[in-house]
Amino acid sequence: MSEHALLRVEGLTVGFNTEQGPVRVTEDVSFELKPGHTLGLVGESGCGKSVTAQTIMRLLPSPPSRIDAGRILFEGKDLATASQREMQKIRGDRIGMVFQEPMTSLNPTLRIGEQIAEPLMLHRGMKRAQADEEVIKVLKQVGIGNAERRLLQYPHELSGGLRQRVMIAIAIICKPQLLIADEPTTALDVTIQAQIMELLKTLQKDLGLAVLLITHDLGMVAEMCETIAVMYAGRIVEAGRTVNVFAKPHHPYTYGLLNSSPRRAKKGQRLPSIPGLVPPPDARGGGCSFAARCSNALERCRTETPPLVPQGNDAAACWNPIP
Amino acid sequence: MTALLEARGISKFFPSRDGKGVVRAVNDVSLSLATGETLGIVGESGCGKSTLARMLMRLIEPSEGQVLFEDEDLVSLPKSAMRQRRRDIQIVFQDPYASLDPRMTIAQIIAEPLDIHGIGAKAERAAKVRELIALVGLDPSAAQRYPHEFSGGQRQRIGIARAIALEPKLVVLDEPVSALDVSIQSQVLNLLDDLKTRLKLSYIFISHDLSVVQHVSDRVAVMYLGRIVEEGPADTVLGAPRHPYTQALISAIPEIDPTKRKAHVLLTGDPPNPENIPQGCPFHPRCPIAQELCRVEIPAFVTSGGSRARCHFAGRA
Numbered sequence: 001m002s003e004h005a006l007l008r009v010e011g012l013t014v015g016f017n018t019e020q021g022p023v024r025v026t027e028d029v030s031f032e033l034k035p036g037h038t039l040g041l042v043g044e045s046g047c048g049k050s051v052t053a054q055t056i057m058r059l060l061p062s063p064p065s066r067i068d069a070g071r072i073l074f075e076g077k078d079l080a081t082a083s084q085r086e087m088q089k090i091r092g093d094r095i096g097m098v099f100q101e102p103m104t105s106l107n108p109t110l111r112i113g114e115q116i117a118e119p120l121m122l123h124r125g126m127k128r129a130q131a132d133e134e135v136i137k138v139l140k141q142v143g144i145g146n147a148e149r150r151l152l153q154y155p156h157e158l159s160g161g162l163r164q165r166v167m168i169a170i171a172i173i174c175k176p177q178l179l180i181a182d183e184p185t186t187a188l189d190v191t192i193q194a195q196i197m198e199l200l201k202t203l204q205k206d207l208g209l210a211v212l213l214i215t216h217d218l219g220m221v222a223e224m225c226e227t228i229a230v231m232y233a234g235r236i237v238e239a240g241r242t243v244n245v246f247a248k249p250h251h252p253y254t255y256g257l258l259n260s261s262p263r264r265a266k267k268g269q270r271l272p273s274i275p276g277l278v279p280p281p282d283a284r285g286g287g288c289s290f291a292a293r294c295s296n297a298l299e300r301c302r303t304e305t306p307p308l309v310p311q312g313n314d315a316a317a318c319w320n321p322i323p
Numbered sequence: 324m325t326a327l328l329e330a331r332g333i334s335k336f337f338p339s340r341d342g343k344g345v346v347r348a349v350n351d352v353s354l355s356l357a358t359g360e361t362l363g364i365v366g367e368s369g370c371g372k373s374t375l376a377r378m379l380m381r382l383i384e385p386s387e388g389q390v391l392f393e394d395e396d397l398v399s400l401p402k403s404a405m406r407q408r409r410r411d412i413q414i415v416f417q418d419p420y421a422s423l424d425p426r427m428t429i430a431q432i433i434a435e436p437l438d439i440h441g442i443g444a445k446a447e448r449a450a451k452v453r454e455l456i457a458l459v460g461l462d463p464s465a466a467q468r469y470p471h472e473f474s475g476g477q478r479q480r481i482g483i484a485r486a487i488a489l490e491p492k493l494v495v496l497d498e499p500v501s502a503l504d505v506s507i508q509s510q511v512l513n514l515l516d517d518l519k520t521r522l523k524l525s526y527i528f529i530s531h532d533l534s535v536v537q538h539v540s541d542r543v544a545v546m547y548l549g550r551i552v553e554e555g556p557a558d559t560v561l562g563a564p565r566h567p568y569t570q571a572l573i574s575a576i577p578e579i580d581p582t583k584r585k586a587h588v589l590l591t592g593d594p595p596n597p598e599n600i601p602q603g604c605p606f607h608p609r610c611p612i613a614q615e616l617c618r619v620e621i622p623a624f625v626t627s628g629g630s631r632a633r634c635h636f637a638g639r640a
Contacts, residue, residue: 045504190576194577242581
């Protein structure tokens with residue numbers, strides 16, 4: 001693969017220790033992201049997409065979480081083995097992160113000016129007064145008017161959309177190479193969602209940011225991401241260029257996901273749906289985890305886990321892919 | 324078609340938090356639902372859609388207006404008569420985790436409405452519960468289990484079984500699939516569609532998700548700050564919207580097709596606080612086509628081609 005990857009995740013396997021014993025939540029997850037590019041990591045609840053993002057940032061407490069295998073190469077350094085001290089230097093400086101819930105991710109007791117300035121004080125050793133100039137600049141960049149007044153406000157005084165803009169300001173103030181956005185618009189109303197999505201697109205272009213977008217919303221990936229990786233039950237089941245995967249999905253799960261959206265269905269017709277439920281992490285057994293819900297499943301699917309291999313114009317992990 | 328349900332000028336005013344003002348959560352809403360129809364109500368958080376739905380079944384008392392169900396005004400019914408009427412109007416809630424009592428078995432949950440209304444003998448009720456469990460696509464063994472043993476989609480099926488237990492005429496669905504994953508969403512939407520045909524139900528379907536509403540609804544009402552701003556046949560309202568707010572809502576949805584990336588009509592700012600609704604057209608501060616007139620005068624409905632839009636410049640954007 002490319003030598004110029006900014007982020008390369010190789011065979012990442014993350015487990016948790018639970019009262020019932022160890023459980024694997026992601027298995028053998030591999031993908032890469034070049035500088036300035038966008039990758040959408042999509043899947044439904046519990047597929048392991050957020051765990052993957054948080055593991056890249058090393059935000060999961062260990063124990064109970066563990067990296068059982070794999071490497072996370074970022075700018076040539078393996079984050080999987082980095083110390084917390086090293087991670088602190090990278091987080092908020094080289095890698096920015098935006099979370100789903102802007103209310104719980106901001107500190108309710110600090111004015112937003114202080115929260116946006118914090119990464120500069122921490123990573124650049126700036127004094128507060130110095131930082132403020134930058135803070136006002138970044139507030140304008142994320143589309144918050146009246147910056148001088150906003151600096152002095154607390155998170156509860158802002159709407160959900162503005163809070164998410166503040167989160168984005170914190171994430172980009174140190175001019176990171178990579179932005180990880182975990183369901184950045186899910187908690188917002190549609191019209192605000194569209195505003196935040198436009199903002200992310202603009203920033204990505206203007207700052208040459210690489211964006212790893214974690215989402216359940218295929219529409220958002222279609223609109224923002226050059227490449228896509230679809231996760232199911234802890235594994236990547238299909239990956240490739242977004243246009244190719246959307247035009248011609250090879251994995252039956254991707255196909256089902258794309259087609260069960262009412263956005264694609266004809267009115268009055270039954271929605272194509274995927275029968276059954278996602279198996280919980282402790283009941284994934286051998287073979288392909290999707291086999292029990294898959295209409296294409298072969299005998300082999302129940303016993304052998306399919307690897308992610310080239311398939312048409314992209315890659316799929318399936319023994320009986322859609323041609 | 325005769326109207327099954329008709330709301331005439333209903334409003335709900337709550338006292339504001341400081342006790343000095345009023346929050347006009349729902350303001351002078353009139354709508355009607357024909358037998359066998361699905362009416363979709365869409366809008367963003369705080370637009371009043373859930374308050375409206377609860378008033379339609381008198382779970383919240385309207386401050387003003389009438390709700391006619393089969394030509395009988397529910398608002399003026401005495402409590403006992405209203406309780407009888409509730410057999411005909413049931414509701415499914417959004418959150419399948421919060422709306423089922425964790426200490427009751429599934430059989431008890433589904434049987435509760437039958438118990439309350441004293442329907443059938445014990446054995447008949449048990450048979451009815453078994454039938455309902457099968458009808459919503461759950462395994463018979465579900466009866467003796469508890470809500471925590473089920474996934475979100477299965478819990479929503481349980482909530483639906485409870486809602487249809489009394490063979491209602493109207494079911495209010497308040498964001499019934501919003502908490503569910505896409506692949507599960509479509510299963511539940513298909514189930515609702517089947518039940519509607521089999522049991523001859525009428526639906527009021529509340530959602531913030533326009534694509535879901537478009538798929539299920541015959542008619543659609545779009546709400547903004549407590550008022551209906553556009554209403555009419557689903558294909559007209561969502562296919563050729565005339566109100567700039569409806570247009571912006573539709574434009575905000577990303578297309579599930581990377582070859583069709585579109586420029587969104589972006590609304591500036593956030594929806595205003597319902598405690599402090601702007602003068603004139605409540606939408607004017609965010610409206611891309613607002614004129615001087617919009618700042619001073621509340622627009623009346625303009626009807627065209629079976630749909631009505633509350634905008635001075637409807638269809639002219």
